[in-house]
Structures are given as C-alpha cells and as structure tokens.
Amino acid sequence: MQNFSFHAPTRIHFGQGQVAQLAVEIPAASRVLLVYGGGSIKQNGVYQQVMVALSQHEVFEFAGVEANPEYETLMRAAAQAKVAKVDWVLAVGGGSVIDGAKFIAAAALLDEEIDPWLIVGNRTPIRCALPIAVVLTLPATGAESNFASVISRRATQDKMSFKNAMVFPRCAVLDPALTLSLPSRQISNGVVDAFIHTTEQYLTFPAEARLQDRLAEGILSTLIEVGPVTLAHPDDINARANYMWCANQALFGLVGVGQPQDWVSHAIGHELTTLYDMDHAQTLAVVLPSLLRYCFDDKLLKLAQYGRRVWGFSGSDHEVAHAAIHATVDFFEQMGLPTHLAAYGLNADEVALAVGNLLPKHKAFPLGERGRLTLADCMAIVRMAK
Numbered sequence: 061m062q063n064f065s066f067h068a069p070t071r072i073h074f075g076q077g078q079v080a081q082l083a084v085e086i087p088a089a090s091r092v093l094l095v096y097g098g099g100s101i102k103q104n105g106v107y108q109q110v111m112v113a114l115s116q117h118e119v120f121e122f123a124g125v126e127a128n129p130e131y132e133t134l135m136r137a138a139a140q141a142k143v144a145k146v147d148w149v150l151a152v153g154g155g156s157v158i159d160g161a162k163f164i165a166a167a168a169l170l171d172e173e174i175d176p177w178l179i180v181g182n183r184t185p186i187r188c189a190l191p192i193a194v195v196l197t198l199p200a201t202g203a204e205s206n207f208a209s210v211i212s213r214r215a216t217q218d219k220m221s222f223k224n225a226m227v228f229p230r231c232a233v234l235d236p237a238l239t240l241s242l243p244s245r246q247i248s249n250g251v252v253d254a255f256i257h258t259t260e261q262y263l264t265f266p267a268e269a270r271l272q273d274r275l276a277e278g279i280l281s282t283l284i285e286v287g288p289v290t291l292a293h294p295d296d297i298n299a300r301a302n303y304m305w306c307a308n309q310a311l312f313g314l315v316g317v318g319q320p321q322d323w324v325s326h327a328i329g330h331e332l333t334t335l336y337d338m339d340h341a342q343t344l345a346v347v348l349p350s351l352l353r354y355c356f357d358d359k360l361l362k363l364a365q366y367g368r369r370v371w372g373f374s375g376s377d378h379e380v381a382h383a384a385i386h387a388t389v390d391f392f393e394q395m396g397l398p399t400h401l402a403a404y405g406l407n408a409d410e411v412a413l414a415v416g417n418l419l420p421k422h423k424a425f426p427l428g429e430r431g432r433l434t435l436a437d438c439m440a441i442v443r444m445a446k
Contacts, residue, residue, distance in 0.1 A: 062320070063318070066313060070230065081113075082233065089118070090148050092119050094152060104241040129210075129212060131180070148190060153196075158204055181220045199250050199254070202254075204229055212334065219334045219422070234305070250307060252397050258279045277370050286303050320429040324428055324433060327427060328415060329346075331415045342397055354437070
C-alpha cells in the first residue's frame with residue numbers, strides 16, 4: 061500500500077428531516093449567502109425547509125449556477141458575497157452548485173490584486189475561505205464532503221479543477237427524501253457518475269490496499285443493486301438512501317488512499333462536456349469502457365478481480381476481465397446512458413481530433429496510473445468509443 065495522509069473534517073447529517081440541523085451548524089444571526097441552481101428547490105419544498113432552519117439568520121440569495129458552473133456566474137456571486145459581507149456560503153443543490161460554492165467561498169476572500177481565475181488549476185494559494193454548508197439534492201460527485209471543485213469558462217473552452225483544504229464544507233445534510241423529485245435522467249447520471257468515480261480509484265493495478273479494494277467493491281455492488289431500483293421505483297426511499305450514501309463514499313476520500321489512481325476518463329470527459337455540452341456522466345459512460353479495453357493488459361489483474369468479486373464471474377483472468385467490461389457497459393446502458401459517441405450524434409474521428417487539440421491545454425502528459433498514456437493514446441481511446 062502506498063503512503064497517504066487523510067483528513068475529512070465535514071460533519072454529515074444523514075436522513076430525513078436533517079435540514080433542521082442547519083440551525084445548529086450555522087450560528088444564529090450569521091449572514092448567509094444561499095446559492096442554488098435553476099430554482100427547482102422552490103418547487104419541491106427544499107427551499108422552504110432551508111428557510112425555516114435559517115429563520116434566525118440573515119439570508120441573501122444567489123440563483124442560476126449552471127450544471128457546469130461558469131466562472132463569470134460565480135464571480136457575480138463572489139461580488140455579492142463581498143458586498144453583503146456574508147459569514148457563510150450555503151450550497152443547496154448537486155455537485156455543480158457545491159463546486160460553485162467552493163469557488164465563491166475562496167474568491168470572496170481573495171486579495172484584490174490576485175486574478176480569481178488563478179484559483180482554478182491551483183495556480184494561486186488559497187489561504188482562507190468563507191465557511192461552507194451544504195444541503196445535497198442530487199447525489200453524484202461527493203462534493204458535499206471533499207475539497208475538490210470543477211469550474212468551467214466557456215469563453216476560453218476551459219474546464220478545470222482545484223483542490224484545497226480551505227474549501228472542505230463544514231457540514232452537509234444528506235436527506236434522501238430531498239431527491240424524490242429528481243427526473244430519471246439525473247438519477248441515471250448520478251448513479252453512473254458515482255460508479256465511475258469508484259472505478260477510477262480501483263481499476264488500476266494491485267497495490268495491496270485490501271480494505272480500499274473492498275470498499276470500492278462494496279460501493280460498486282450496491283450501485284448495481286439500487287441504481288435500477290431507484291429508476292424503476294422512484295418512491296423507494298431505501299434505494300435512494302443507499303444510492304445517496306454510495307455517491308458520497310465514492311469520492312469521500314477513503315477508496316483512493318494508498319491506491320494508484322487513473323483519472324483519464326475525467327480528463328477526456330471534461331473536454332467532451334466543453335466541446336459538445338454532453339452531461340458529465342454521459343461523457344464518462346462513453347470513455348470508461350474504451351479506456352478499459354485500450355489499457356486491458358495494464359489493468360488485467362484488477363479487471364479480473366472486479367469481475368469475480370463484483371459480478372460473480374468465473375474463468376481465466378482474460379475471460380473474467382472481458383466479461384466484466386461487457387457487464388459494465390450493459391449496466392450503463394440499463395441505467396439509460398449510451399456508451400458510444402454515435403448515440404449522441406457524434407463522429408468519433410472528428411471528436412478525437414477536437415479532443416486532441418484541447419486536451420494539451422489542460423493536462424500534462426503522460427497520464428494514467430502508470431504514467432504511460434500520451435495524447436495519441438487518449439485520441440485512440442476516443443476513436444474506440446465510436
């Protein structure tokens with residue numbers, strides 16, 4: 061097992077009715093910037109629950125954070141936070157809103173002479189940030205209890221991440237009942253997103269991280285069980301609760317500690333979102349199977365382990381590994397996410413060229429868990445996804 065350091069300071073309140081904990085977590089009379097997306101929280105009752113919990117607070121609202129949070133939008137929110145002199149940022153939504161809140165919390169306290177865009181890509185240090193609270197309404201990314209954020213800047217075709225311990229949320233409310241109004245497309249995306257987050261920390265090569273492997277396999281097995289149930293029976297609160305907890309644990313941090321990791325699916329997927337406005341999970345569902353096939357020999361031992369432990373296959377390592385890839389594709393398709401670019405009306409050769417032009421702007425090569433994948437390899441992976 062590789063050396064690691066682990067820190068997880070977020071207090072999680074899980075279960076129905078836990079929005080009320082905001083009144084305990086955020087000191088009374090605090091000035092709170094409430095950040096959310098398109099306004100669905102005002103239609104499904106979440107907003108009302110939040111406002112009841114914050115009845116002793118001064119609340120300022122910022123709506124309109126996009127599905128891939130835009131830098132320009134977040135800068136308006138940061139400006140509002142400065143003018144209002146808020147004490148807290150409260151994100152109510154899914155991963156994009158939470159990622160946006162992390163940027164807002166850091167940008168609002170950044171020295172005036174520093175370009176806030178340098179936060180993205182970790183090009184300037186973040187020495188302080190406003191405290192962040194979260195009410196999660198779309199489980200997928202684990203952003204509610206980690207220190208990572210992904211921000212887009214469409215004008216320059218950028219989609220990049222930053223990580224900093226200062227933007228760990230102080231607390232997060234995970235109430236599965238708050239997800240009951242989600243459309244099936246978002247459930248499909250959330251389950252597949254969580255699934256692939258897990259595989260990127262697991263399907264690499266053996267590193268004697270036995271507990272982490274079992275954690276990953278438990279998450280994957282549970283998502284395979286409850287994902288289709290959540291789609292078929294939207295009112296099954298137990299399925300939703302397990303899906304929500306899996307999505308959190310997938311990127312909570314423990315699965316990947318001491319492990320080699322491979323985030324090539326995300327690297328390519330971010331470019332597909334930027335270029336073609338595909339849902340984030342759709343891009344991952346397209347890229348991951350091709351990546352596994354392209355890197356089959358490097359990933360053989362873990363693919364075989366995955367096939368035996370998660371899918372219950374038997375046979376030689378090669379047979380089980382191939383079967384595991386096929387089963388993964390079938391699961392994504394069952395969840396409603398096509399795994400081929402043609403299904404999205406895209407030509408693989410054209411997409412590969414476009415990705416090849418954009419990817420070097422954001423990633424230093426080589427990539428992958430063994431540091432072997434070149435730009436040409438990434439373009440070949442895209443072509444395989446035809």
